Amino acid sequence: MKRTLGGSKRKKIKTSGFRARLKTKSGRNVLKRRRLKGRKKLAFS
Numbered sequence: 001m002k003r004t005l006g007g008s009k010r011k012k013i014k015t016s017g018f019r020a021r022l023k024t025k026s027g028r029n030v031l032k033r034r035r036l037k038g039r040k041k042l043a044f045s
Contacts, residue, residue, distance in 0.1 A: 018043040 021027035034042050
């Protein structure tokens with residue numbers, strides 16, 4: 001059985017890491033929503 005996410009760790013960090021989220025307005029909204037939901041991990045690291 002294949003795992004859900006493929007690809008390199010570096011690519012994941014570049015697209016969905018914390019710093020990448022902070023760079024765009026929509027990304028900051030993602031973090032905001034995840035904070036409100038009470039997520040332990042806000043972004044992939």
